[in-house]
Amino acid sequence: MVKLAAKCILAGDSTVGKTALAQLFRSDGAHFQKNYTLTTGVDLVVKTVPVPDTGDSVELFIFDSAGKELFSEMLDKLWESPNVLCLVYDVTNEQSFHNCSKWLEKARAQIPSTCLPGVLVGNKTDLAGRRVVESARARAWALGQGLECFETSVKEMENCEAPFHCLARQFHRLYREKLEVFHALA
Template identity: 90%
Template sequence: MDGYPATVQPVAASDTTGVDLVVKTVPVPDTGDSVELFIFDSAGKELFSEMLDKLWESPNVLCLVYDVTNEQSFTNCSKWLEKARSQIPGTSLPGVLVGNKTDLAGRRAVDSAQARAWALGQGLECFETSVKELENCEAPFRCLAKQFHHLYREKVEVFHALL
């Protein structure tokens, strides 16, 4: 499984000017395996919505990022989650919700408890980060790698049961 590619859809951050593709290799916690996460970063911009439909035909795991100082960016996560899940109807889509810019605590507009409750209600893990301060930035990726690894192992078990 070492280096098996996963797709992660979409990452919405505010500094992206187009749709960026980032490939990140992440070791899977508690295993000797690693996963290559193919991350499509759309910055949450509706302008790129049609293009994203073509890029993420069947996502494996999902990473939604919102700005903790911007209530609308958090509200938009519902729309992006629905859009991603519509790509694979009838299938569960694991993932993470990430609140970024925790270094701007005085400008916080989204309560941590509110975000965590929403994420858990959607079956997502919840994290808060500060990319500027490099705080907790790797934890969401480790979680995504673990989620993808679990999905992969389940599919391998199903395949072996068919033999």
């Protein structure tokens, strides 16, 4: 049994639900906080995720970062050397989806010669009548960027664990691939 540690950057515009998603994941879906204060730097959420069919686990260190440009400069140091990325947008906010390109570019710039596995998460699916970003479009963009795509409703506590479990599997797969390379060299 191996326990790995992975640094996960949680990125996206303000008010898309990053903090709510991280907090709900930490509490195993038991707690939806209705009132949030704006994240002004970085909050850290830590949770161990078992990797199915392996006996191994990944301890995710989730850096929930501020979505306001005002705070982004001070995030540069905290974003150094991420292992996985969770991009979040609001399905009712076209600009938050469009800005995912900017957040992805910023995260990938931290490790330019390495593949950064990640997921794209469309949140607030409970607001179906106000949706402006269609699932198929988000999936197509995510696929083109090498990201897995998920949709969630933190408010309805729907599908909030899946993106993080996917990140743990992605990180574990990379670990296994690197281990095989080292064994082949020995």
